[in-house]
Amino acid sequence: MKISIERAVLLKAVAQAQSVVERRNTIPILANVLIEASEGSVTLRATDLDIEVLDRAPAMVEQAGATTVSAVLLHDIIRKLPDGALIELVDDTRTGRLQVSAGRSNFSLATLPKEDFPVMASSEYSANFAAPAKVLRRLFDKAKFAISTEETRYYLNGVYMHVADGESGRVLRCVATDGHRLARVDAPLPEGAENMPGVIVPRKTVGELRKLLDDDDMEIAVSVSETKVRFATPDMTLTSKVIDGTFPDYSRVIPTQNTKRLEVDASEFSKAVDRVATVSSERSRAVKLALEDDKLVLSVNAPDSGAAEEELIVAYGDERLEIGFNAKYLLEIASQVDRENAVFMFNTSGDPTLMREGNDTSAVYVVMPMRV
Incomplete structure (x- = not known):
């Protein structure tokens, strides 16, 4: 693999990836980001086995290929390189190292085999719909403060996203509660979401999702199944397992x-x-x-x-x-x-x-x- 890529583009993609990676890992490959280069673009993939984030970025690809390298280390290096730098990544298969160079700076990083990297199994999604980023941002931003941090009540450790009956018809609703306070936020029901199963989106996923929702003009493709939820833009895909539990009947406390x-x-x-x-x-x-x-x-x-x-x-x-x-x-x-x-x-x-x-x-x- 041999690619050249702008620092700002790579930094954004690596920043998204490394935030998913858990700092303390018993499985070394989970500390790494999978870098895959193909014609005209590079894909970075990171996972903690519950969340998978996939980021696509334009790059000049001289030689296609794939490798995995420490996400946190790569992020730190790129962050410290000068603005506007053109970064070259070369996977040296002889030494098992990834060469990172920009101007007079050169780094040689240890890699692990790409075959060892776990890819989250694809799921059959029962509902697929699109929603504006600002609508999803409002739903999750206004609800997330009430997410419980008590691990014993694991079914409250997320935002319950579901279809409900609002005052003027069916709505897409997000609810969070920790037993002391509750937030219930509604938005118009997007086309295609009518048969969506209700899912509890975990707290960490809600935090990662926020990074996809900054552009008001962006449409977010949402896919939901009983076990997974996926949010996608043209450049980024966030896939997450949902909390396996039953959210309480919140209507009784309103x-x-x-x-x-x-x-x-x-x-x-x-x-x-x-x-x-x-x-x-x-x-x-x-x-x-x-x-x-x-x-x-x-x-x-x-x-x-x-x-x-x-x-x-x-x-x-x-x-x-x-x-x-x-x-x-x-x-x-x-x-x-x-x-x-x-x-x-x-x-x-x-x-x-x-x-x-x-x-x-x-x-x-x-x-x-x-x-x-």
């Missing part, structure tokens, strides 16, 4: 009887919560919300370090209410609001609270209160 309505400027609310929570050494310290006629008083009382209080002018016309929340959860939910105002719907100080953006119900959030 309150429908909450009638006390608070409307507040989302940005001002976030800043005020952040300020009063400063006196608490623990970020999980409860922030108390005291509501009465068009007034909200936020307060924190931390016996070890002090107390804080801040008053906001809001729209609230119901009976007086005092309720406490984990400050971190409040900040994360408020940060999801793209519009100016956040609307909170309360019942009592012991019941879950619903939050949405103005009157838009395509994204709703639920947060459990704390005792204060």
